[in-house]
Amino acid sequence: MTDRLVLWDIDRTLIKTGGVTVDIFRAAFREVTGEDLTHLPDLGGRTDHDLITEALTAQGIAPDEALIRQFFVALTEGLRSRRDDIVASGCVLPGAGAALAAFAEVPKLVQSVVTGNVRETAYEKLSMFGLTDRIDFAVGGYGCDDGRRATLVRLAVERASQAYGRGYAGDRVIVIGDTPHDIVGAHANGVRAIGVATGRSTTDDLVAAGADMVLASLVDTDAVLRAALGT
Ligand SMILES: [Mg+2]
Incomplete structure (x- = not known):
């Protein structure tokens, strides 16, 4: 072999x-930037790094690496906090x-x-x-x-x-x-x-x-x- x-x-x-991951993305955006997300990127097949960069840029916020790292943490925490919802809907x-x-x-x-x-x-x-x-x-x-x-x-x-x-x-x-x-x-x-x-x-x-x-x-x-x- x-x-x-x-x-x-x-x-x-x-x-x-299910749709819970969109909610998590929106909540992470609000947590990290203090603003409501106005532009939801097309999530399919894309990298989180890419999606976050697009969402921040569309909002007029510079996508610096420190902010992107904060976003990663917020996404992970958001996912953990919605575990039951994800299991139920996914x-x-x-x-x-x-x-x-x-x-x-x-x-x-x-x-x-x-x-x-x-x-x-x-x-x-x-x-x-x-x-x-x-x-x-x-x-x-x-x-x-x-x-x-x-x-x-x-x-x-x-x-x-x-x-x-x-x-x-x-x-x-x-x-x-x-x-x-x-x-x-x-x-x-x-x-x-x-x-x-x-x-x-x-x-x-x-x-x-x-x-x-x-x-x-x-x-x-x-x-x-x-x-x-x-x-
Ligand atoms: Mg896929």
């Missing part, structure tokens, strides 16, 4: 969190748990995440739905690292290569996500991109973005394994 690195997107790929997407478990059985395969969420919220969100066990959060790429998703993929590959002493690259790295951002970020790094049409993007959108394979969902575990591993 070849060394492989599977990098999962979180929102609308593994879980859905869900694990069908097949996600089985897919994580199936990959965990593949020898020499490591699973982590590339997500627009900051590291703490990535962990919190998956922990709410019982999906943390198979994922190495010490590696991965997070929305606190950079605004560009392609950079998050690069960092995830570098961190995993260093942590595991392996040279992950090319089709040994598989990004799985629900938006064209996930696909483009993967291909910018020359790695494999699997689209899952469980978010707002359609199969056609993901094909048009250049996905190596698109699945309607994660329900068929064998199909997920085949798509990712090329077997």
